[in-house]
Amino acid sequence: MHYTPPPRDPKAPPIRINLLSDTQTRPTPGMREAMARAEVGDEQIGDDPTVNALCERVADLLGKEAAVFMPSGTMCNVAATLVHCRPGDEILAHETAHIIAREGGAHAALGGFQIMPLPGADGKFAPETLRRALHPRSRYQPPQAVVSVEQTANIGGGTIWTKADLDEVVEIAKANGLATHMDGARLLNACVATGISAREMAKGWDSAWIDFSKGLGAPIGGVLAGSSAFIDEVWRWKQRLGGSMRQAGICAAACIYALDHNVDRLADDHANARALARGLSQIAGVEVQEPESNLVFFKPDGAGVSADAMVAALRRYDVLLTTMDGRIRACTHLDVTAAMIEETVAAVREIVRGA
Numbered sequence: 001m002h003y004t005p006p007p008r009d010p011k012a013p014p015i016r017i018n019l020l021s022d023t024q025t026r027p028t029p030g031m032r033e034a035m036a037r038a039e040v041g042d043e044q045i046g047d048d049p050t051v052n053a054l055c056e057r058v059a060d061l062l063g064k065e066a067a068v069f070m071p072s073g074t075m076c077n078v079a080a081t082l083v084h085c086r087p088g089d090e091i092l093a094h095e096t097a098h099i100i101a102r103e104g105g106a107h108a109a110l111g112g113f114q115i116m117p118l119p120g121a122d123g124k125f126a127p128e129t130l131r132r133a134l135h136p137r138s139r140y141q142p143p144q145a146v147v148s149v150e151q152t153a154n155i156g157g158g159t160i161w162t163k164a165d166l167d168e169v170v171e172i173a174k175a176n177g178l179a180t181h182m183d184g185a186r187l188l189n190a191c192v193a194t195g196i197s198a199r200e201m202a203k204g205w206d207s208a209w210i211d212f213s214k215g216l217g218a219p220i221g222g223v224l225a226g227s228s229a230f231i232d233e234v235w236r237w238k239q240r241l242g243g244s245m246r247q248a249g250i251c252a253a254a255c256i257y258a259l260d261h262n263v264d265r266l267a268d269d270h271a272n273a274r275a276l277a278r279g280l281s282q283i284a285g286v287e288v289q290e291p292e293s294n295l296v297f298f299k300p301d302g303a304g305v306s307a308d309a310m311v312a313a314l315r316r317y318d319v320l321l322t323t324m325d326g327r328i329r330a331c332t333h334l335d336v337t338a339a340m341i342e343e344t345v346a347a348v349r350e351i352v353r354g355a
């Protein structure tokens with residue numbers, strides 16, 4: 001059976017407090033205006049000036065030679081491993097990584113790669129864990145081709161890799177002939193939270209990308225960056241996967257708008273996440289993971305309400321969120337206000353009181 005989202009009454013008003021995901025953001029009037037005004041061309045032949053401007057901008061932001069516009073973050077991950085690996089190769093990643101858990105098995109289905117799941121707290125593995133997972137080249141074991149990290153680590157709780165650990169992972173990978181890939185779906189959240197630039201964060205990583213359809217608020221798109229030779233190879237896979245586009249400047253304009261207007265304000269999302277965590281942690285029996293960015297994971301079980309029951313009950317307060325691996329995940333983003341956070345905490349308190 002394939003999962004199908006529950007049907008929604010098309011006439012129902014949008015959910016008022018939508019903490020499901022930062023993918024739920026709607027383009028603002030300013031962003032829509034920028035899209036409407038965009039100069040466009042044929043992206044597939046490199047002729048769309050707005051796409052080209054976006055790619056140059058992201059390549060510079062991440063300190064790489066070149067970049068390419070993709071329809072989704074998933075395609076950034078998939079095209080990257082398709083270039084870094086050959087069939088039978090091994091990718092090393094944290095056991096909760098998006099490439100393992102959320103991409104429909106793409107890396108195995110399309111590339112014939114296997115992913116070695118590395119353990120570690122909060123979505124991150126210790127550099128030492130990587131070191132221990134490496135083996136000398138031999139005819140028995142799969143060739144180890146690339147190590148991948150998520151900055152921030154999504155299912156880990158929106159947690160942030162320290163610069164020191166990132167550097168150590170790069171050092172270990174290079175010393176062992178592995179390529180390095182950074183899934184930066186929420187990289188700019190990590191940058192805003194730490195004050196470390198994206199260029200510094202991505203330094204030493206062979207490939208890195210950022211997602212525009214998450215907290216940056218654009219409707220579609222990710223940009224993958226790396227060396228010119230790497231991006232050239234990525235282009236072949238983009239074409240093969242059906243990811244080459246036409247007048248994509250309409251979408252790229254939204255991404256440029258997001259870089260101009262929606263990066264610094266990620267700090268507001270982080271403040272809202274902290275406020276939510278603070279409020280929830282004051283409710284007896286509710287266990288909260290301290291947020292580092294815009295994701296808040298919590299468990300209400302200690303208050304006599306299961307995660308599923310809490311999500312269902314909150315839905316009646318017009319609050320939408322989801323369970324993930326037995327916990328509840330709340331995600332703050334540009335359509336979530338401080339007042340909505342207060343309301344959500346009050347609703348959880350009331351649900352716990354009634355349990």
Ligand SMILES: *Cc1c(COP(=O)(O)O)cnc(C)c1O
Nearest residue numbers: 072073074098150154183185211
């Ligand atoms: C969302 C996400 C992706 C995939 O991005 P899409 O644009 O949804 O395809 C990859 N990695 C992480 C960590 C994500 O959160």
